[in-house]
Amino acid sequence: MEVHPSGYYAWKREPISEKHRDDQRLLGLLKQAWLESGCVYGYRKLTLDMRDMGEHCGKHRVARLLRCEGIRSQTGYRRRSGGRGGKPAVVAPNHLNRKFTPDQPNQSWVTDITYIRTHEGWLYLAVVIDLFSRQVIGWSMGSRIDTDLVLNALLMALWRRQPHESVLVHSDQGCQFTGHNWQTFLRDHNLVSSMSRRGNCHNNAVAESFFQLLKRERIRRQIYLTRQDARADVFNYIEMFYNPKRRHNTSGDISPVEFEKRYFQRLGRV
Numbered sequence: 001m002e003v004h005p006s007g008y009y010a011w012k013r014e015p016i017s018e019k020h021r022d023d024q025r026l027l028g029l030l031k032q033a034w035l036e037s038g039c040v041y042g043y044r045k046l047t048l049d050m051r052d053m054g055e056h057c058g059k060h061r062v063a064r065l066l067r068c069e070g071i072r073s074q075t076g077y078r079r080r081s082g083g084r085g086g087k088p089a090v091v092a093p094n095h096l097n098r099k100f101t102p103d104q105p106n107q108s109w110v111t112d113i114t115y116i117r118t119h120e121g122w123l124y125l126a127v128v129i130d131l132f133s134r135q136v137i138g139w140s141m142g143s144r145i146d147t148d149l150v151l152n153a154l155l156m157a158l159w160r161r162q163p164h165e166s167v168l169v170h171s172d173q174g175c176q177f178t179g180h181n182w183q184t185f186l187r188d189h190n191l192v193s194s195m196s197r198r199g200n201c202h203n204n205a206v207a208e209s210f211f212q213l214l215k216r217e218r219i220r221r222q223i224y225l226t227r228q229d230a231r232a233d234v235f236n237y238i239e240m241f242y243n244p245k246r247r248h249n250t251s252g253d254i255s256p257v258e259f260e261k262r263y264f265q266r267l268g269r270v
Contacts, residue, residue, distance in 0.1 A: 026050070026057060027065050033220070034071055035117070042066075042073025049220075092183075095194035096170040100206055101250070105132045105260060106163040110170045111153065111177075112207035113145060114214075116234065118224040125234060126150045128157040128169075129206055133263075134248050135256035136210065136238050137161055141231050150176045151185060158189060170194040172204055213242070 033049040034041055041049070043063040050057050066072070102108045108131045116123045124145045128138035138157030142149050154169070169191045171177040177195065186193050196204050218237045224230040244257045251259040 023065060026055065026061075027069060029053065029055065030062065030065060031069070031071070034066075045073075092193035092195045094170075094196060095168055095192060098205070100131055102132050105130055105263070106161055106165070106167050107132065108168045108170065109137070109157060110204055110207045111138075111150060112172060112204055112211070113150065113174065113176065114211040115145075116219060116224070116230045118227050118230050120225075120227050123224075123227045123230045124149055126153040127207065127210065127238075128153050129210060130157075130161070130256075131206060133251060133256040133259045134206065134210070135243050135260065139234075139238060141227075141234065143227060145176070147176045147179055147181045150182065154185070154191075163190075166190050166192055168192045168194050170196070170204060172196045210242075213246075214238075 029050060030046055033046055043059055043066050046066070047057065047059040047062045050062065096108060096110070099108070109128050110131060111126065111128045113124055113126045116125060121143065124142055126140045126149045127136050129135065130137050137160050138153040138155070140149050140152035140156065142152075150171075167190070169186060171194070173195050176182060177193075183193060185191075214234070214237060218233060219230075224233065243255065245255050247253045247255060248259075254262070
């Protein structure tokens, strides 16, 4: 199709439409929310995020913008055609096997790593959670994602809990958990290693759920100026809100600390 030169230059002089400007503004918000979700949210959850922020947009518009930008959600159980399923763990089997409700403390712990964006760069957070109460019993933060990060979190958990019997410690197959230092530390401290299938985050759903809560309730919509600012805010969330105050459906709508307190009261140990 031929276009007359005058028509082309008239089109070129046209300013960008208000709709296009608004699409670009909304796309910026969507990218930020997608990154803060750990690059896992799809158009449905991102639409809810936008509505929580007061944006008036439909899911089809959000889906169109994400598709044009090449942003997609992280898939769960269903495999895309031609993809490979998660391989069984080589270093350690999945002893936990999604048994997320032990009947007493210090039976099963889960651990994982997430990242927090700051203007200085990424801050990495490792946590250890007791599945009995969902309490964060160990945590560590640093600018490097290495074995020391997860070992420091586990050391805090051991110092706080001082278990008298063997404890199952479940993780994914990240290199921090498959390395010699981590596995040796577990054996030396009477801890049993358990690992998810590769690429299957559902096998470590409790840790993933905690990270989603942290980002939704505290970190979302902000980028910290410094790593120290992020450390202080994460510390406040874990130690001043999540452990002592936040209610959990799995714990009868009481906090992790209160749940364990009532458990020991029933045993006559408080």
